[in-house]
Amino acid sequence: MNQKLHSKAVLALLASIIIVSGCSNSDNNDNAGNSGNTGTATENASPEASGSVDAENASPLGKYETPISLTVGRDVGANDKFPEGDSVASNVWTRIYKEELGIDVKVAWSALTGEQYDQKMKLNIASGDLPDLMAVTTQQLAQLVENDQIADLTDVFNKYSSELNKKVYQDDGGIALKSATFNGKLMALPQQGSALDTSNVLWIRQDWLDKLGLQPPQTMEDVKKIAEAFTKQDPDGNGKADTFGLGITKTMWNGSPSLEGFFNGYHSYPTIWVKDATGNLGYGAVQPQSKQALADLQAMYQAGWIDVEFGVKDANQVNQDINANKIGMYYGKMYSPFTFMDTASKNPDIQWQSYPLPSVDSTPASTQQDFPVQYYYVVKKGYANPEALIKIFNLQLEVSYGSNADLIKRIQDQLYSHADDQQITSTQVVSAPIVKGGLPTQNLNQYLNINKAIADKDESVLSNEVEKTNYKYVLDYEQTKNPSSYGTWAVVGPKGPFKVLNDYLNNKQFVLTEFVGAATPTMVTKKSTLDKLVLEEFTKIITGAKSADEFDKFVQNWNKLGGEQITKEVNEANASR
């Protein structure tokens, strides 16, 4: 090859690098916004935006005389199943929307809930190709608001939402709606979840506890004693020292098993934003209370009460150890029975019991609760009937908790018409509405009602179909120990974790994050690095690679690497809301 060609090639390479770096920019907000904006601008100008506003009925469940069309980006649950002939695009819910509300739902695209849906949504935002109604993440919501691509829902929410709909967003103290409000405007309908359900509890093998003659833990000292006994006194009676006192995972947070509950016992709330000693917001993990928790974990690790391999085991692997009778105590969530039911359901000797978090001192421990909203429903700017979103959600809530017997019967007849189908259980069809979410206390109420029904032998307290179904499961396990009813029994049954959760609620033993809403600019760039730092440093301290006194140095490091800036931004954002 000659010299000339070489220099040409180099030039071409240079040019391409410039082009490529230009292209990779399209991932970031500004460029994506531009392309998105041109997209909406043309949509706005199109004649179909005129719709049938005059024909609609203004009541929360009013039907459109002339059916309106609504395109949606649809997230599909991993478990959604449809009876023969139905599909994501046409199923019992789409028919109900059309018959009851006059809304003709068209699925623009669908993807599996989670990463795949988010990826698809990201692509749609970047290419400006938005459906009328879609579910977006916190981050995407902020981006869409900034790009002015979605409709202001303040007025339609106030005008159209039913009493139930309002209740869903009032029962959490308005925190979900607050997170969807930008400059006083409600820009999205949060997919309401339950903060209470994210509470931490302490799961203990009751059969081991009884066998070794131990009492349920009241303090962290008791936890340590139990951990020691579970490690050293051969609780499973197999003659081998193959058990551990406390199950923890390499990812530490989020899930079950996880360590938040342990830290909560020291009044440290590692993954949420709390008020610090000065009254400002601070990140839980770097607060001084974490230090003692880490020091104690280190001592437990060095005493051999924690699996030396925890640093390479994720929740799945630790759950395997739990199922293999190697771990008898861990901090987790109310849904834990679903992770150990494969063995516990078949062997009634294995008895797991949930306990409230023990505390390190005389102040009772409060559980941290995570902000439960992960998705927000938004309407594309320029869509003629943004109230359709509110109405769809109204209808759904009416079916779940409402009192309009006629309407409920009409819809439930359709919903449960496949209940006899072996492949499809009724709950699976129910889980397929477009707008999901419910009362924050729905699972707690279910527990309360089911147990009241059992205690009083009176089924009339069961307020909806789901409660009736689960009541049957709970009774079934109580009476026959049928393994397939175990999961439901262990969660909402008489001995289930909701008793603990109910006490948390009544005794106000919970701490919610003080910061909700979109990630601040520095969070976007630095948060993952900082999360990794926390995980690495905490692991090092627990395994004894670093002394607990290094915690202060870690906090300095955390601040230096962007934590200080994030804290500042969080405090500013919180003040301006």
Add this chain to the structure above:
Amino acid sequence: MIRLSMGRRVFVVANYAFLSILAILCIFPVVHELAISFSSADAISAGKVNFWPIGFTTSAYEFTLQKDEFIHATGISLLRVLLGCSLNMLLTLLIAFPLSKESVLKFRTGYVWYFVFTMLFSGGMIPGYLIVKNLGLIDSIWALVLPGAVPIFNVVLMLNFFRGLPKELEEAAFMDGAGYLTSLFRIYAPLSLPVLATTGLFTIVTHWNTWFDGLIFMNSMQHYPLSTYLQTVVVNMNLGSMSLEQLQQFQVVNQQNAKAAQVFLSIVPIMAIYPFLQKYLVQGMVIGGVKE
């Protein structure tokens, strides 16, 4: 018989030992997955299953083979491999052949650079998506086939292979009145079996395994090819974000053995064709990879 020196013998033993360990490391995950697919759920969740099924059951396979989605997705993947592979091979041949003619094709090096450039740099995901969308290919099998229709790496392999073939063969063909097309399909292609098998295997494996384009170009999940469908099956569910109803279904769906069965079934076709093409693989790679 040649006697091996001591050093040589040590080397041979060490070499075989090392390669055997490497091979075992590659095989064990597959065997593990196979064992899981034949094991019962409680044995799996207690982590008891290693390389032999515990609580032997074939229910996972019965479940999988009755699953419409699985069968349908397999059909789409097979069609994709068929279309994609034929198109790839045809275009690779048609491009590599002229590019191998140094003396005949003007600006040959320019063309080569033009192709190699696209191997190193791509427009990115969003421009790619926009092109496919504006061409109206969304939800169509062509969206999976056309964007990667010219595998440049294969072109380079084949082009180098062609250059290694004796020119005299073609000259003789020309003497007998053959044109370039005849020369390509009657002389070059039959002589290039090793490189055809190699590139063919590459394209088959690529088309069979690629899942991301299925996700972004298919708006409807029923159009997913097998790899994309599997991604939706094996993805780890975040229990924390589930409602109680979803959790109840989790006890039905969390069938590790069913996941393993689907994963295992999906690698069967590739494992089935590999032995037949494998003998050409080394030859094709070596000759095609050398530039004289």
